[in-house]
Amino acid sequence: MAIPVYATPLERAWTWAYRIGCGLIFLFLIAPILIIIPLSFNAEPYFTFTDAMLSFDPAGYSMRWYETLLTFGMNRPDAPGGAAWWADVWHNAAWVQAAKNSIIIGVSATLLATLLGTIAALGLSRPEMPFRRTIMAVLISPMIVPVIITATGLYFFYSATGLANSYAGIILAHATLGIPFVIITVTATLVGFDHSLTRAAMNLGASPPRVFFRIIMPLILPGVVSGALFAFVTSFDEVVVVLFVAAHDQQTIPRQMWNGIREQISPAILAAATLLVIFSIILLTTVELLRRRSERLRGIKQS
């Protein structure tokens, strides 16, 4: 991107304008996510920077909203600390309950989606697969169809089948929403998959399970894991289906945030959001490392 020597002054000006423009767009992308981090340490119940914060006065900052995350919903938040206090947090604090629910639902939905999705992707990436395109379109459609339509459909369906207000119902729904991601990432790793490897293994006498676990699995594993991560994030971030089919004691983190945003907008929401941002940074790093590993394994060079 160095400015070529033959550039006219106008072009030089343009290049600089372009760089500044790009910088502003990057700011637009990232600033909203970073801005909540300092605000979550606000000592005041406001959503904006106080004078004390701007002058870096330590009094302007506090951890009170992180404490609120722990204590909100507790039976006796004022009781002296100790095992009983933490037990109270574990059993009653609203955000802790929400986190537990989110993890239970997210992990179960991810396992289901990854298992079914990976097996199906293996079939889909075989050239012999009949109606490949149509079936692929159907399997990807949960990602495309507006969630409100899915949620509405599931609402009536679950009411009729007794799945409403059950963990099973939410898990099935979230698995459905996560499956397209697994299919896409796993088929992507299978593109350019060298089928002669499996044939060679079979020729050398390996049984089909052995071929799968020793040859195919290591190669597609990065795709499977990043698909699983996508599925997990989809479930972890999903609120519409939860709003429609979950019982009131099945609050998940996004649902808790939704309630919080609509009623009591306190910086506690920002504290939760900050934790989620850190969580997504960890996820992003994992996926990025996996992608590079996959490319290395398959011998694709970074150009």
Add this chain to the structure above:
Amino acid sequence: MFLKKLLATSALVALGAAGAQAGEITVMSWGGAYTKSQVEAYQKPWMEATGNKVVSVDADNPATPIKPQVEAGNVTIDIADVEYSDAVRLCDEGLLEEIDASALPPAPDGTPAEEDFIDGALTDCAVANIVWSTIYAYDTTKFPDSPPTTMADFFDLEKFPGKRGMRKAAKANLEMALMADGVPAEEVYDLLETDEGVDRAFAKLDTIKDSVVWWEAGAQPPQLLADGEVVMTTAYNGRIFNAAVGEDKPFQIVWDGQIMDFDLFVIPKGAPNKELAMDFLKFSTGTKPLADQASWISYGPARKSSGALVGTFMDGKTEMAPHMPTAEANMGNALVNDFEFWADRDTELSERFNAWLASS
């Protein structure tokens, strides 16, 4: 000796049996300070007295989840706290259990429940607990010199510039618009029965539409005022009271044009713990719990016998009586919500209201 042992054993058995019977009910209410007042005045004492557990859940309007739950045959709520017109409407649609008023406890002096409750507080399917009202309140720091005093002032953007908060529903807004337009309280519903009246109300709302921030949950208006998002907002009077007195916020209620309504307990048809729910309902609509609730939030008890027991706010110094919607000074220009009007017309007027909201 033997007898003593026998007694002890049977007592233990009885205890065990009571423990096994202890159940759980789910009560759905409006959230925030209002739910808290019910938890303190009704739920905790009931739990202590009976050993049962109450799960308290919140909704923007507890009447809305009832229909889907009953139709799906998947009811999870045992008791809901709803507005009058919703109670009548849900009852009309066969979605509620009927409640026998004669089973309710009498007043301490023996007056039967049917006479002890205020007129209209008992219906086929519902028992009222409180009288509340929709009022509007303003931030006193925004209007230090000449504060708003009438309903018309709420609609006067010139004299009182700034954003307004209003509930995202037709109910109460149409009445307030007409009162602001100079219609006396007693004529409001007659006028709203006519197309011209409805048109006139919407025309009045049109004048401030661009300055309105719409709220849905009862906890939002005090929040909107506190955040400075609006300078005045319609609200449930108790929420403003709790923010102003309980949290020292500079909020002032304008009682002119207040719209009074009951909140009632209903039991959805097919509630999972109907018997227990009925027991809770009888307990909490008793004279003392109703009076106790008033020390947590400024809503008037629905029983006459509770009135005398109403004391001070939980801060121990604020007398509750002058903050009640029913206080003499606040009744100057008050409207009583016409539940039949809204039971019949809510669907139609909501439809029109939504079309009006969506048109820009």
Add this chain to the structure above:
Amino acid sequence: MPEARTAAPLRTADGVPLKTALARAQRRAKWRAAGLVLPLLLFILASFVIPIGQMLFRSVSNDEFSSHMPHMVAWFAENGDAEPDDAAWEALVLDLRQAREDRTIGLIGTRVNYELSGTRSLFTSTARKAEDMEPPYREALLDADEDWADPELWGVMRRASSPYTDAFYLAAVDRTRDATGSVEMVDENRQVYVAIFWRTLVLSVTIALLCLLLGYPIAHLLATLPMRYSNLLMILVLLPFWTSLLVRTTSWMVLLQSQGVVNDVLVWIGIIGEDGRIQMMYNQAGTVIAMTHILLPFMILPLYSVMRTIPPSYARAARSLGATSWTTFRRIYLPQTVPGMGAGILLVFILAVGYYITPALVGGTTGTLISNLIAFHMQESHNWSLAAALAGILLAAVLLLYWLYDRLVGIDNMKLG
């Protein structure tokens, strides 16, 4: 020649003709592939396709009137379009009485009210009086309310006596049937859905174009920078992509509210006064800003993957042949990025038309989309048939776009991260 081939067909070691053996192997491979996909296909059918199908069925089927008004249904079945006679009025009174007793009158009134606004109260209030009505019933009913003579009302009741109806699809496009059964627009102050569909379309197009405008330079920069820089900058694109939707929406609320960060900064700089704080939230601006931010990565990623494959030598060749940088861009670079632009625009548009959470939180009343109305009719007004009809129209539009996307881009080429 044919004889020669049949005379000496190639055979496998166990004597099966090669052609048969190959076909068999092919078939087996096909079945094996299908067998791998089948469990998931069945899962998606059961947990996704069937529920949505059932829900859509509600848009044409509603038995709230027909199943609770047996006498009226019977009379309409016999008499069709005839003017109501004594038997009809009697049937009406009988059904009203029964409905009052069964507590179904509210449902019936609501069902008729969907098509003829203002009639719910007619049913509930007349039903309260029906118990004491004496023949002649026509006069008794008209005495209770003269609206009962309205031919339009009878037209609605006649149509509602069958559970199958197109009324909800008509209502979803602001239309209704008059007394004679022909389609007309609904009253002007009740028209809402066409406007919201239109708004959804306009806002989605706006968002897609804004994403293109912002995404194109970024994708170009990432595609042309050396890998070690572009990988770093890519994180700035991917982090929002991986961050919770609600977190991003909350951030925008923090930024945009009138006491929020953006307004504070503007006041502090002095661009606006303390009284001049700009309303950027609870309106269309809020929806557009927040959704552009949320959907931007979906534009950048497909553009980036297309741009990376464009060899820089073409542009250099054009320059060396004397083209200006603008001409080079317009004639050489831009046409090669069209597939990426198409993919990005379609993807962003498809995702935008069905958005619910963000408009619900920052859209106020003017920034809400069709999804919000579907949710309203599902959860608050409980007009489920209308919700289903609106969902049906939205779904049809999305599937059409999806088909287009598949034809133009191919779902195989969808990339994530």
